[in-house]
Amino acid sequence: MTVIVRDLRPGERADTEAFARVRHLALPWTVSTPDSVAHAVTHAHPAAHHRSLVAELDGEVVGTAQVGIAHDSPQPGQGSLNVYVDPRRTRRGAGSLLVRAAEEHLAAHGATRLFAWVLDEPAHRAFAERHGYRPSRSAHFLRLGLAHRALPPPRTPPPGVELRTAADYADDPRPVFALDAEVTADEPGDVAAEFTDYEAWLAETWDHPLLDRDLTSVVVAEGRPVAFSAACTDGATRYATAMTGTARAFRGRGLAKLAKSDSLHRARAAGYTEAFTGNDAGNSAMLAINRWFGYEIRATEVRHVRQLG
Known part of the structure; x- marks a missing residue:
């Protein structure tokens, strides 16, 4: 048996299909398509030095990175x-x-601290520790069956608040970018992120093939987006929430729950049968919201860290 590692070929459909297949087998609680796999390579920011790698065993793709x-x-x-x-x-x-x-590859581009998500299972954790990684924070994968489970009734926007979709901002998505940047900056995690490059956000996020702008709900108050629930779909049966959040000045009013409720109800009406999301294990507020909708934890990943040098 011979194993080789090489770069993904984003222009070859068979390669991106194999990458998506392996990711689905390893993480059945996520949404991935050949188009989304290719997009990650072809639209990555140059400063990210992104690579998608595949491992072949006797010519069959069996691993991805x-x-x-x-x-x-x-x-x-x-x-x-x-x-x-x-x-x-x-x-x-x-x-x-x-x-x-x-x-x-990472060391050659100046990385000194490496982060890797590892399934919270003995074999996976042992593998990470053998390679010098130590556990840090954890996060959960959650699933909700839309086909057979009743959702809580749709929520009514309070006075002065209205529901829109991301599609309503197709001509000028900058207000959505501003909200996404604020919410992302406050997201729990080991690695802080600051969205300052609007053009990069357009390429990587707004134009991502999984993003469903029609099912992405946006809550508007005082003339601007103040909460949203970003929907990603495979165009068939699988729906996932990529991010749900509220601008700092509007938190504590149930607006994130309003956005997610609206998106979930419309996703089910559109024929999606499975809903997925992910939560940092320490984000008790969002976990409570997802349990209220009926999501159940299906697996947990643990962020592992390795210091180089």
């Missing part, structure tokens, strides 16, 4: 590598080769 520098973080030298292997093809060296290639 997404690698990059956190260029939008105020703290330099932070890199990430998220490695996933087909659960049916583990213990053949694919994961270790992907880690080695990723670390060499």
Whole structure:
């Protein structure tokens, strides 16, 4: 058995399909498509030094890695590598080769601290620790069956508040960018992010093939977006919330719940049967909202950290 690691070929449909297939097998609680896989490579910011790697076992893609520098973080030298292997093809060296290639790439571009998400299972955690990574914070994958579970009734906007969609901002998405930047800056995590590059946000987020602008709900008050729930879909049956949040001055009024309720109800009406989301384990407020909707935790990942040098 021969394992090799190489770069993903974003222009080859068979390659992006194989990458998406492995990610789905390893993380069935996420949404990924061949188009989204290609987009991550072709629209990455140059400063991210992004690479999508695949591991081939006798010509079959059995492992993937997404690698990059956190260029939008105020703290330099932070890199990430998220490695996933087909659960049916583990213990053949694919994961270790992907880690080695990723670390060499990140170190060559100045990374001194590496972050990797690892499933909270004994074998996965042991693998990370053997490679010098130590556990940090954790996050949950959650699932809600839209086809057979009743949702709480739609919520009515309070006076002075209205519901719109991201599609309403197609001509000028900058107000949505401003809200996303504020919410992202306050998101719990090991690596802080600051959205300052509007053009990069357009390419990486607004034009992302998974983003469903019609199902992305935006709460408007005082003439501007103040809360939103960003919807990603595979165009078939799977719907995921990429981000839900509220501007600082409007928190504590139930506006995030309003946005998510509106998006979920419209997603079910559009025929989506499964809803997914992710939560930092310490984000008790958002976890409570998701439990209220009926989401259930299906798996947990633990962020692992390795210091280089």
